[in-house]
Structure formats: structure tokens, C-alpha cells
Amino acid sequence: MSPGEQPRTRHRLQLPRDTSPADVLSMVRNVRPGAMLGEDGTIDLGDGTFLEPDHSPRGAGRWSIDTPWDREVPLPEGMVDSHGYGRAFPEGMPFGVERQALDLAWSLGRRLYGAVVTDAGVRLEPHPFQVRDLTVVSPHALAPESLAQLLAPLEPDAQLDEVPEDVVRSGYSVTIPLPEAEEIALRVGRSSRPTALSALDWVEDAVDYELVHLTADPEEDAIEVPSSETSERWQHVYQRIGRIAGLLAETVGGYVVDLEGFLVDPSDLA
Template sequence: MTEPVRTSHRLQLPRDTDPAEVLTMILNVRPTAREDEDGAIEIGDDVRLVPDRTPRGAGRWTLETPRVREDPVPEGMVDSHGYGRAFPEGLPFGVERESLDLAWALARRMYGAVVTDDHVRLEPHPYHVRDLTVTSPHALAPESLAQLLAPLEPEAELDRAPEEISRTGYGLTAPLPGGDVIEVRVGRSARPVALSALEWLGDAVDYQLVHVTADPEEDAIETPDAPTAERWQEAYRRIGVIAGLIAESVGGYVLDLDGLLVDPADLA
């Protein structure tokens, strides 16, 4: 039987990054991951994240994964992760794509970068992902949520009259400069993996906070220009303040779009 082809990519994090924090974040989305006696993290699906133990290797990890590729990105198409640029001969697929996505998310959250097996550097912008979700055991009535957010977002509006809405399945929209908006979408929880041990998760409610840009193609930008980066940062700041207020008011946990937990203290 032919052995599967393997490859490795590098995850470069700040030198002072605590390895325990890396493992904690991975456990948010891969709860069966474990650290072996040498400090390597066994992620699953024959994927490992191995720390560099050399004197100059602080913060550097090697992502060992099966190599699985598909067709390249169509000419002229861009993607936010930079995979089309990094893998012109064929995009990572399956296990390799999932492991790269995880490394990219870790780099985004920890201000790092991914260097591919062909030595292409992918450096996620820290505000590439602005959306947050508050998963809570408590559902606010539409008018209660509107009243809660009014001091922060006085121009926010419910998508329907309160008497026409149940406690889940409604939304609220707040305008941002330049035609962007923040949408607050309230519905039954998607049951994030990071919270799977909670007894109340089956009845939980998600308050999704989504940055909707005026230009839908903006989400595919790999490296934003300065004005775009400023808008992204401001949108994330306002989303973060809303998320923190909801979590403080009704209880629950804040997660980002990659399923990683976010400390509300970091959103103030």
C-alpha cells in the first residue's frame, strides 16, 4: 500500500507566545487534540503541530499534514487567505485545507503568519474576521435587545415590528460609515464545538454580529489598503463593544467566526 504524501507548513507566532495558549485555542475547534510528551500537538487526522526547540525557534511551529491538492484558483479570482497566490498549481483540499485554515486562524488571532511548503508567507490581517457570536442560555425579546443596544447604537432598527417577532429568528441593523452595516441576527444556536460540554447548549441562543460591507467583494481582499483596514478596525471595535454588552447582560460566551473563544475583556 502506498504511503500518503505528506508536507509541512510553518506557523510563525510572536516569540513570547505561550504554547499552552496555542493548545487551548486548538481545543476550541479540535476537542480531541492532545499534547504529547515532546510538546507536539496531535490535532487529529494525522496532522501534528510541532514546536521548534532550537535556540532561535521560539514561537515557530511546523504543521505536518497529509498533502491533498485540487484544481488551482481560476485566473483573476482572489481569496482572503491568499491560498490562490500561495498555491498556483493546486489548492489545498480536505485535511490539508482544514489544517491550514486552523493555522491561518491561529496566526490571525496571535498576530503571526503562515509560511507554506513553497515558502510563501501568508500574514492574516488582525481584522480580517470582524464577526462575533455571543452564545447564551438566555433569549432577549426584540424590544429588550433594542433597548439594551440603544445607548451604543442609537440608529439601530429592528427588522420587523416587535409584536411580529418571536424571541429567536429576528434581527437588528446598525449603520456604519460608508454604507456598511452591523447586523445582529438572533436565532437558535449553531452549538459551537468550543462549548460542547455545556449542559444548556442544546437550548442556547446565538446573537450573531455580522459586518456587512457595502462592497461584497471586499471580503475576498487578502491585504486591505489603509482606509479599508481602518473601516475594518472600527467595525470590529463596535461589534466587540456590542458583544461584550450582550454577554454581560444575558450571560454566555463570545466566539469569532473561526469558532475560537474571545475574552470579553479584550473587547472593551
């Protein structure tokens, strides 16, 4: 390495062997639309980072993340994080471009049932229901009463929150009670315009139907490895949110995206 050149490192992304490289590229472009595919299958993520497929005989589903090395101070003692970075990088947390590349790999592992192996050999296995929130982005807005009527057969306990007087079709919410003092909040408002949908001509005026899991313990989302009881509860809540999102997408049209900006096929939510 020449003087002044930034050091580099390599992490690994391990996906199921039958994962299509085209699916990986499609998912990457949900959040990095400028990602470029090279002739050898390498995905240029920008900022000097690359996702390289393993072409060896046993390399199906394996990718390397080639990225600049950039670390900051370690995670404070006693603090936990959902990604497991504090455990994997005790000498200093990934920062900047390296952190962004690792976050992308972690998210791909979450969505595609894989794992990340760090440059130090530490394995990170994202829980598939760590991210449970979904948003339906639609060109059509439902009036509060219409949304309440739509939800009633599926969620009879859903409660339309107090609607401000000037609200016609956005800027209101619905609360769906869950066991153990938890809730699903359905918030209707102007769209945040996800990157994955930026090419659509109607997205500037779109409406978000945001479905958020409100846990009884706000610290729960920082758990890296949930207990079997928590895991089962997360799965149940995600499936419930998914059914609502599927109903909304079928009724008002549009697309479903998860909290990290990745598109979700409504057929996977049934």
C-alpha cells in the first residue's frame, strides 16, 4: 500500500446456495440504484466498495465485500446492538464507507436468509424478523373512515385515532392493540419517497401507509439474538403486519417496502 492510500479489508456474505445473483443485484439497486454490474458478476456499489461473487466450485451463494477499512471507537461496554457489531469489532466499530457496506451486507443477509462473516472471522446472523415494519407506498389515499372500514374484518380491534379537523385523506393514524401491551401503529401521511421507487412519476404525490410495531420495551429492537419467545412474537407480528400491508396494496395499489427501503413482494406476505 502506497503512502496516503486508505487501507482496505474484505468481509464475506454467505447466502443460500440457490440464491440468484440477479436477485442480489435487484435488491442492491433498491437502495443503491447506481450500482453497476461488471462482466465478471462483481457489483460496484460506489464509494470504492465492491460485492464480488465467489466463482469457485463450492462458491455458490458466497460473496466478498471489498471495502475501504475505516474504524472508530469501540461500542461502550454493556451496550448491545442488533447487528452484533459490538461483539464482532471489540477494538473499534466500522465507520463511514465500511459501515455502510457492512450494513448493506447485513440487510441482504436478513432478507435472503444468509449471514455475514467479518474480516476477523466473526459470524453475524441477522434475524429474519429483526425488521418488522412495512410501508405501503400508493398513489391513492383513503379517507379515515374508509380505512377503518377496510381494516374492520381483518383487525376488528383496530381503533381510528382522533383525526384532526383539517385532515381529509392523510395525516391520521390507526392503533391496533397487541398482547403484552404492544401495538401496531398504522400512520397515513405524505410519502418519504423511497429510493427504490424514485423512478415512478407519481411518487412525489404518493401516500405512505406506514405499519410500525411498537414494542412494550423500546430496547428490544437492539437485541442481536432474541429468545425463542421473542423470536416467535416477532414472527407473529410481522405476519400480522404483512397481512395488513397485503390488503392495503391490493386495495389502493402501489408497492410495499420494508423499514430499510427494500421492496417486498406482496405475495410473500400472505
